[in-house]
Amino acid sequence: MIEVSSLTKSYGKSRGIDGISFSIPEGQIVGFLGPNGAGKTTTMNIITGYLSADAGDVKIAGVDVLENPIEAKRHIGYLPEQPPLYHAMTVEEYLDFAYELKGVKSGQQEHIGSICQMTGLSDVYRRVIGHLSKGYKQRVGLAQALIGDPDVLILDEPTVGLDPRQIVEIRNVIKEMGKSRTIILSTHILPEVSAVCERVLVISNGVIVADDKPENLAGAISGERTLLARIAGPRDGIQSLLRGQDGIQSANHLGEMETGSHDFVIESKPNIDIRKPMFAALAKAGYPILMLRPQDASLEDIFLKLTDEAVAHEKPKKSKKTSARPQQKELDELFMDEEEDE
Amino acid sequence: MLAVFKRDFKAYFTSAIGYIYLGAYILVLNLLFYLNNALGASPSLSGVFSFMLMVMMFVTPILTMRVFSEDFKQKTDQLLFTSPVKLSGIVMGKYLSSFAVFVCLLLLTLLWPFAISVFGENNTAEVVGNYIGILCIGAAYIAMGVFISSLTENQVVAAVGSLGLFVALYILEVVALIFYQSGALPMLVMRSLRFISIYGRYNDISRGVLALDDIVYFLSVCAIFLFLTVRGLEKRRWA
Structure with a gap:
């Protein structure tokens, strides 16, 4: 059409x-x-x-x-x-x-x-x-x-x-x-x-x-990359195991939601599905996974991510962290502009 | 075209502009008619009309300043220019709506020859000539005003711009006349100035001398400025 x-x-x-x-x-x-x-x-x-x-x-x-x-x-x-x-x-x-x-x-x-x-x-x-x-x-x-x-x-x-x-x-x-x-x-x-x-x-x-x-x-953007996991066991033990695992970019402790277990947000490196190796490693160490779910990015995240990526793509010399900031600032300014208009 | 014409014509009278335009004209001109023809006991309308010509220079911008400027400002041009209508149709519709208000004014002034015919005798050739002349010059002024208005979204700028153009044309004429009398300008330049002169042609017509080339001249002036308007609006799209 x-x-x-x-x-x-x-x-x-x-x-x-x-x-x-x-x-x-x-x-x-x-x-x-x-x-x-x-x-x-x-x-x-x-x-x-x-x-x-x-x-x-x-x-x-x-x-x-x-x-x-x-x-x-x-x-x-x-x-x-x-x-x-x-x-x-x-x-x-x-x-x-x-x-x-x-x-x-x-x-x-x-x-x-x-x-x-x-x-x-x-x-x-x-x-x-x-x-x-x-x-x-x-x-x-x-x-x-x-x-x-x-x-x-x-x-x-x-x-x-x-x-x-x-x-x-x-x-x-x-x-x-x-x-x-x-x-x-x-x-x-x-x-x-x-x-x-x-x-x-x-x-x-x-x-x-x-x-x-x-x-x-x-x-496509976040489903498989960021996982929310609840794992039973001692906090330090789990954390060092997760951080030692290949393919995991970061593992941050969220807190203790259920007694005897700890919640972690785990971010994998791009294009790697870490669920299977992570399961195997944790099972081997005797830390059972009580819950594992992909953390859905909200549309806001996606939006910021995509528009950031476009900026990073255009200016490949800058690292992503530095390019993300001006973009965010730009967005803020734009939104402020709009508020002034109204 | 008809839709634009109808809307714009109505808009003159739903806002104050139409009334201000007609009111200002009628007030000033009727006063002059009273002084010149009633108190002066003269059957000739030429004096009133030549004064009207001067007033027109200052009042026509009020009529044409909003034609496109207002649409640009209110963004209604987006409706006009994305509708399945030709650009020339929109320009003609708007031009004719302003022209129609001007014609309304002339219809109101028909009271003068009527009043004279009651108490005396009209010089038919002079009256008809003056009306045709003023109609021609009004048509040309409005075309110029519409063009100026299509250049800006600011109504004040449009009004002052049109006024500037009209005054400049008039001054050019006066200056040329002075040079002519002192013989400082070569004949060819004088002839050319005479050829493009709006007021010179108006004088011919108003004396009752109706020549085809004068009519063609005024139609051409209108056509040129309306054409420029269409081209200018087209160019806006590419800006």
Whole structure:
């Protein structure tokens, strides 16, 4: 449905996005994940034809956005980061305008009526947009994107500024719409991705650093590398045994949760499955394993890890520890910037 | 195009701008009409119209400053430019909406020839010529204003920019005239200046001399500035 190939766009000297390619089949809900300034919005603006790429092309339902913009745009509903609202108009006037602007030809009243129903706008239908709360403004923006029943929806941070109940509502609306449409939504709220999306594209510094299902992403990165183990026996004995074991990067004592046993967080070296040798060694020493489970990385960890790795990848000379710090700082700054904006 | 035209035209009258524009004009011009034609007992509208020309320089920016600037500021340009509509359609819709407000103003001023026809006699050629002339010059001004507004997201910058352009064109004319009288400029330069001069052509039309080349000239000015607007907006996408 959406074909994006080697998209590149620079702003002055800095690369906004750098060779992004992906393809999305019909009916998939895809999450764009990345820190602010990673290139999510730029990519979306290019897909919708608002910006033009320096190189690469975008095809919507087989139609090239640059060659045949009118036809391609007919397939797309777009909710930009800041909803494109005329504050002096009422919701009714605004949606009528969007309907006429997009040249939709199915019964106006029913079409707009059903969209308002779906987005929960019926109560504020006759009110002036400028007087609505942020949550309602966001919904008006979403309603606008739905006009004309486009088969592709591009939503840039659709749940920003909503209260928790509204977030759940909007997510449900998105899921509902996703049954019959292809959707790309961007976010930096990580639980949103696992709640709504079937697939995640993580973007960092203008490149795609991961492309997978949300649950696989969690597994691939940390599932086998970090283990939580409860082992019966003396603390020092277990610890020195674990630390002496090949393939174990670190073994940290967590505490004594169950009498006579100790909990450890064990991190293996990359690409090594230490479970079997560890079991054998502990059994030989007479320390039974009472519990062993992979420690799931939260999406936050994955996110930081992936975006860190992208930075480390770009600057291979620096060690990982030093490269991680500026990245973290950068993230903090970015988040602070955003708070100031609001 | 129609959707944009309708929305923008309505927007003039849901915000204060449409009323300020019409109100300011009508107040000043009717006062002048009263002084010039009622108290002066003159049936000629030329004086009022040439004054209107001056006022127009200062008031047209109010009309055109918001055309694109407001959309850039509110980010509604994202809706316009990602909708399945041609860029030229959007520009035309916006241009015509401003032009329509201007036409409303002219319709209001039809009161003057009507009042004169009650108490005296109109000089038909002069009245028609003045209306066509002012319509042409208004169309050209609005096209320039729309162009300036498409360059910035700041309405004040758009207004001052347009005002600057109009005043600069006027000054150019006055300076050229002074040089002409003193004979300091070669004939060729004078001819060229005369050819591109907006006000010179307006004077011809307002005297009731309606030549095809004048009409073509004004249409070209509009077309050039609207074309520049479309190109400028296209270029924004590549920035």
